[in-house]
Amino acid sequence: MxxxxxxxxxxxxxxxxxxxxxxxxxxxxxxxxxxxxxxxxxxxxxxxxxxxxxxxxxxxxxxxxxxxxxxxxxxxxxxxxxxxxxxxxxGDIDVARAESAKERAQAHLKEANETHDTDSMKRAEVALRRAINRIDISEH
Missing domain, CATH: 2.60.15.10 (F0F1 ATP synthase delta/epsilon subunit, N-terminal)
Structure with a gap:
């Protein structure tokens, strides 16, 4: 020991x-x-x-x-x-949920870019980084 x-x-x-x-x-x-x-x-x-x-x-x-x-x-x-x-x-990461969160974040980011809403853009970018992180860790 x-x-x-x-x-x-x-x-x-x-x-x-x-x-x-x-x-x-x-x-x-x-x-x-x-x-x-x-x-x-x-x-x-x-x-x-x-x-x-x-x-x-x-x-x-x-x-x-x-x-x-x-x-x-x-x-x-x-x-x-x-x-x-x-x-x-x-082992606890729900990959399907993370993929869904990634898709939602990408859609929000696209919409925020089109409307030039910087606050929404920042929130969507963070949500996207979190979803990608979870997906990356699940594949590690």
Missing amino acids: ADNSSVLTVSIVTPDGEVYSNDKCSLAVVQTQSGELGIMANHIPVIASLKIGSAQIKSAENSDILAVNGGFVEFSNNELTIVADSAELK
């Missing part, structure tokens, strides 16, 4: 509650606004904003990947907490 100084605890929470928890992780890789960030045990404390992307969590037993849609990450004392707007494990 690994000693506690060589592992980190990872938890991912959303407004709906805890989505993921693992207290035997060796590596976590997240997509921040500044780029990809890898965290191992004993990493310096960090807080960073997340972009729409993936969270990859590795442990001796397995490797998990989640679609994470914004939020922030905080790490200190070998505890990594991701507070996300939404997050889904790869």
